[in-house]
Amino acid sequence: MDINVMEILAVGGIVGGIGAVLGLILAISSQVFKVEVDPRFDQIVEALPGFNCGACGYPGCAGMADGLLEGEADVKQCTPGTELNYSQVRAILNGEDPDSVEVKEEKKAPAKADAKSKPKRKKPEIKDVTNPDPRFDKIVELLPGINCTTCGSPGCKAFADELIKGEQQLEKCRPLKAKGDNKDKIDDIMNK
Ligand code: SF4
Ligand code: SF4
Known part of the structure; x- marks a missing residue:
């Protein structure tokens, strides 16, 4: 079977041309549809x-x-x-x-000299607390479980423990608002 060199070169040229056109289209598209990110x-x-x-x-x-x-x-x-x-x-x-x-x-928040030296908020160490009270596990399950410590307790388990001991207030768990009726459920458990 004879292979015509001119034909091979022609096919190569066509394939190369298509590639170049596609590349150009992609380059133009990336500019046209570029998503501007708000600084x-x-x-x-x-x-x-x-x-x-x-x-x-x-x-x-x-x-x-x-x-x-x-x-x-x-x-x-x-x-x-x-x-x-x-x-x-x-x-x-x-x-x-x-x-x-x-x-x-x-006022206690540290002054910020510049972005690089900006002190990061240090999270308190999370304590793996347990409590033999039968309400403990149920309350822990209903809490957000993110251990954010914004309530002042070292984690959700510690919060549940302190709540049962009367040392915490349920309202202090602000992320709980996003957990549907979990707050009411915990209230019910606490009032049993
Ligand atoms: S604020 Fe709520 S979610 Fe955050 S650690 Fe305290 S109990 Fe857990
Ligand atoms: S409430 Fe939303 S913005 Fe605030 S810490 Fe949680 S995820 Fe971030």
Whole structure:
């Protein structure tokens, strides 16, 4: 069987040409459909507490940041957030410097010299507490289980333990608001 060199070269040229056209189309598409990322997105994610607990109704802090930038979310939906978190997010949304925010209620919050030296909020160590009270396991199961420590207890198990001992208040677990009627269920268990 004779192989015509000219035919091979012609086929090669056609294939190469198609590749070049497809590459050009892809390059143009990537520019046309390029998704512009709002530069405030990363700042907002950084200013939120970072628990990724979902208490705001969004799948994590990044989802909440999206919701805030879309104007669909209110920063107060972040129930574990502090006044400092809220004020910083509001400042970012207003195009202001979040490090210039002063919050009266949180004077103890460390001053921020610059983004690199910004101290991270240190989470207390989580304690693997147990309690022989039959209500303990049920309450632990109904709590959010994210061990965010915003209640002041070193984790959800410690919170349940302190709740049973009368040393905690259920209202202190702010992420619980996002867990449907779990708060009522825990109230019922506690009142039995
Ligand atoms: S409630 Fe706050 S900490 Fe939890 S995921 Fe939403 S933004 Fe993040
Ligand atoms: S019990 Fe405390 S640690 Fe657990 S989710 Fe609630 S606030 Fe966070």
